[in-house]
Amino acid sequence: MKRRMLKRTLHFTLALIFVMTAMLSLLPADVAMATTVHDRSNFKFEADYYNYLSPGENFNFTLTVTNKYDQKITITSIFLNKGAAISVKEENGDPYTVFIGEIGIEPDGHKTVLSDHIMQFVGNKYNNTFSLTINYMFENGEIGNTSVEYRIDVKEDENFETDPYTPILQASVAENASVTAGQFSALNITLKNISGAxxxxxxxxxxxxxxxSPFIHVTVNGTSIKEIRPRAVDVIKLSVNTDKFVKPGYYPFKFKLTFTNAWGEDFTTEHIVYINVVNNKQDAKLIVRTSSADNVSAEAGKSFSVPVYVVNSGNYFAKDITITVKGLSQDTFMLSSGSSRITFDRINGGSNQKFTLNLLAAKGLKTASYPLSFKVEYTTESGEKVSEEQEIWIPVTGSGDAVNALEILNVGTSMSTVTPSDIFDVSVTIKNNGNTQTEQIKVSADGTDALLPVTQNLFIVSKLGPNESRTLNFRFQPSPDAKRGSVPIVIKVGSVDGSGNNAMISQAVSVFVDAEGGESDPNKNVPKIIVESYAYEPRQVKAGEQFTLHMSFQNTHSSKTIRNIKGSFNVEEKSNETGNVFTPVDSSNTFFIDEIRPKGTYDWTLNLYTIPDAQSKTYTVILSFAYEDEQGNPYTEQEIIGIPVYQPSRFEMSEFMLPSEAYMGDPIYLNFSIYNMxxxxxxxxxMYVEGDFAADPMSSYFGNFTPGYMEWCEINLIPMQIGVNKGKIVVEYETTSGELMTYEKEFAINVLEMPSFDPGFPVDGGFPMDPGMEDGGNGGFIGSVWFYVIIGVVVVGVVVTIILVVRKRRKNKEFEF
Incomplete structure (x- = not known):
């Protein structure tokens, strides 16, 4: 009994284990927050994220980095690989930039560089991986990067491919796909039909x-794709023209695909791919500077001249240029002659203009370098109005100062224009002009708060012999919040203790910082309203009929609410006969929305009537918005949508005038008219003839028919068999949309056998004569009834032949297929 109970218990336990194992096997892998560790020789990466996702689902991503180097590193940026299965949910709209900044990590230290960073899974079960590229910098200025790859486990979409009759097209571009701004570039978009059937x-x-959008014109090279079978791939080849002034970077490229399935059902889908726009050219950028070749210097209390160069470092022209000298005073510099306002009509890209300032240095100036400021105003070729301040530095020798044994021979920079991501060098050459050795010389470089030193910015030269020179090198990088404009770098040289004849001397050089930092621009961080999606019912908008337009508007800002939104609906193109192509039904073309919250949407529906004489094409509809933000600041925005209109064709043919019966071999003349109504x-x-007849002509070509056009047609039919002969006139034509249409009209004629003559039928003299007339003729065929009948038939035949020949010559548009 005990053995039996033990055996039953064992069986029950095994069954329970089996059931639990089976249930666990049904659970998806990694259903909770997963920690993925990549342990490498120089780094250790620990990523925490929920990696069991559905397409379109958001998730939080945390990344901790351990530094295994023996020196400190600074992580400067993190980017996603192009074509990754995820994108970054950030306000700036760049789906690939994860982090830009500075995070220092000591040797053997670790830091969390991304904390609950919001991302979105934009891939599917066929595209479920992404890579992060981490860029970093060592203390000596050297830079490096490394990449690490992660994977998403995709939830099965219950709605995915439930309809076996619906093709599902997936669009993608190559990871290195790019176009060049300002010109047409080839772009290939790969389409994959991920439907299984x-x-x-x-x-x-x-x-x-x-x-x-920077994409201003797109054309398709070649014809449309005929078909893509399940799991098959094809490529659309495009030629894309991009705005020549756009900044380089990744931009969304939006398009629609219209297609049918094997049963003729219509489908329209919207797609977005991100394209890298390469722009090796830049808009006009004016920089005011001096040339080292002019050896500009001044002496306190004396007049001097400063040759100033206005350099356009961009590729496009600047116009309406005004340079105003600012900050002139009795304590620094004053004009000795000339004007403080200089103008130029235009400076082309890559060229410069020169002007000379005649100045007087104040008597009380000490030996140093002093700034000379300018207000620079101009308009770029793209139409942007620029107003900014720049400065140059003038070295001044103070009156009564002792002659210094040390001299700064040259100060130069490796780059004249820098961005916040650039690291550049400043080289300084000093010389001992004295007869004795100079010791403990201090050389420093100060780039103000706008430039951060990458290497040490102070050198101590232990000794410098007579007439000996030494070149030193400093490295700087612009601060992330540096303003756009010229930034001075002041070089100071002197003894460490300030003793002897080596009083402190200084000289300055400037670089132009091309940055977006500094004071906030009122035109930035503006809430925008866009048409997120739109659709119309019925799917084919026909001229002369009503349709319903559904639109969804979105506030793209992540934190600002927009209010008091007034919108209007307008079509630029009108009909010459009836005016606007689309007319609102039971409403106006304006609407009002109280507010749309951040990232919120508003749906609007409008009933429209299409005018009867609208042409078959896509009409551009402009949606204009006027709205306010939370502070009451007014804004305007315009969006453009396209609505294709179909104008039905109407071809007509007149009635046929035909006899009900005809004889075998006798010609039948068919006359009728055809119209474009x-x-x-x-x-x-x-047009061509089909059926039991021989026809002359068998086919004809008429060319194009404008509305209201009529053509007269004549066809000579010859029956080919006895009995009911059937035939039809077939007309083929193409509509404005390229659709091939066919019009057919049938007819039938009962054909009889040609009657035969009775041999005993009297031919000559067989008819009874009136009395007294028996001898009136000579008898025979000539003069008989049949003689005259035959003569009449011949005459009629000749007349008909002449008519046909004349008409044939007139129909010079006809040809035979």
Whole structure:
């Protein structure tokens, strides 16, 4: 009994283990927060993120980095690989920039560089990996980078491919896909049909032009794709023109795909891929500077001249240029002659203009370098108005100062224009002009708060012999919050203790910082309203009919609410006969929205009527918005959508005038008219005859029919068999949308056998004569009834032949297929 109970208990336990194992096997892997560790020789990366996701789902990503180097490193930026399965959910719209800044990590130390960073899974079960590239810098200025890859486990989408009749197209571009600003560039978009059963056919590409997009013109090279079978891939080849003034970077490229399945159902899908725009050119940028070749210097209390160069370091022209000298005073510099305001009409890219200032240095100036400020105003080729302040530095020898044995021979920079990510060198050459050795010389470089030293900014030269020179090198990088404009770098040289004849001397050089930092720009961080999506019902908008337009508007800002939104609907193109192409039904073309919260949407529906004479094409609709932010600041915005209109064709043919019966071999003349009774042109109109008849002509080509056009047609039919002969006139033509249409009209004629003559039928003299007339003729065929009948038939035949020949010559548009 005990053995039996023990055996049952063992069986129950094994069954329970089996059931639990089976249930656990049904659970998805990594259903909780996962920690992924990449342990390498120089780094250790620990990533915490929820990696079991559905397409489109947001998640938090935390990354901790351990530094295994024997020196401190500073992480400067983190980027996603292009084409990654995730994107960054940030306000700036860049889906690939994860982090830009500075995070220092000591040797054997670790820091969390990303903490609950919000990301979005934009891939699918076929694209579920992403890589992070971490850029870093050592204390000596050397830079490096490393990459680490992560994976997403994709939840099965219950709605995915439930309809086996729906093709699903996935669009992508190569990771290194790029276009060049200001010119047409080739771009290939790969389309993959990820449906398991449905074939996509007649795939048509339509670009979506949005306000602010750098892509200004897109054309398709070649024809539309005929079909993409399930799991198959094809490529759309494009030629893309980009705004020549756009800044380099990644931009969203939006487009629509229109296609059908094997059963003729229509589908339209929207897609976005991110394209790298390369711009090796830049808009006009004016820099005021002096040349070292001019050896500009001044002496306190004396007049001097300063040759000033206005250099356009950009690739495009600047116009309406005004340079105003600022800060002139009796304590520094004053004009000895000339004007403090200089103007130029235009300076082309890569060129410069020169002007000379005649100045007087104040008597009380000490030996040092003093700034001379300018207000620079101009308009770039792109239309941007620029107003900024720049300065140059003038070395001055003070009156009564002792002659210094030390001299700064040259100060130069490796780059004249820098960005916050650039590291540049400043070289300084000093010389001992004395007859004795100079010791303990201090050389420093000060770049103000706008420039951060990458290496030490103070050198001590232990000794410098007579007439000996020494060159020193400093390295700087602009501060992330540096203002845009010229920044001076002051070089100071003197004895460590300030003793002897080596009093402190200084000289300055400046660099232009091209940055977006500093004071906030009122034009930035502006809340924007866009058309997130739109659709119309029915799917084919026909001329002369009503349709419903559904639109969804979105506030793209992540924190600002927009209020008092007034919108209007307008079509630029009008009809010559009936005015606006689209007319609102039971409403106006304006609307009002109280508010849209950050990242919120508002749906708007409008019933429209399409005028009857609208042409078959896509009409551009402009949506204008006027709105306010939370502080009451007014803004305006415009969005553009396209609505394709279909104008039905209307081809007609007149009634046929035909006998009900005819004899075998006898010609039958068929006359009728054909008309274009629609409001759109018909192209490549051609006609041909089918059936039990020989026809002359068998086919004809008429060319194009404008609205209201009529053509008269004549066809000579010859029956080919006895009995009911059937035939039809077939007309083919193309509509304005390229659709091939066919019009057919049938007819039938009962054909009889040609009657035969009775041999005994009297031919000559067989008819009874009136009395007294028996001898009136000579008898025979000439003069008989049949003689005259035959003569009449011949005459009629000749007349008909002449008519046909004349008409044939007139129909010079006809040809035989």
């Amino acid at each position: 449905a074939t996509a056919r007649n795939i048509t590409f339509t670009p979506v032009y949005e306000t602010g 629609g409001k759109t042109d018909l192209y490549n109109v051609k």
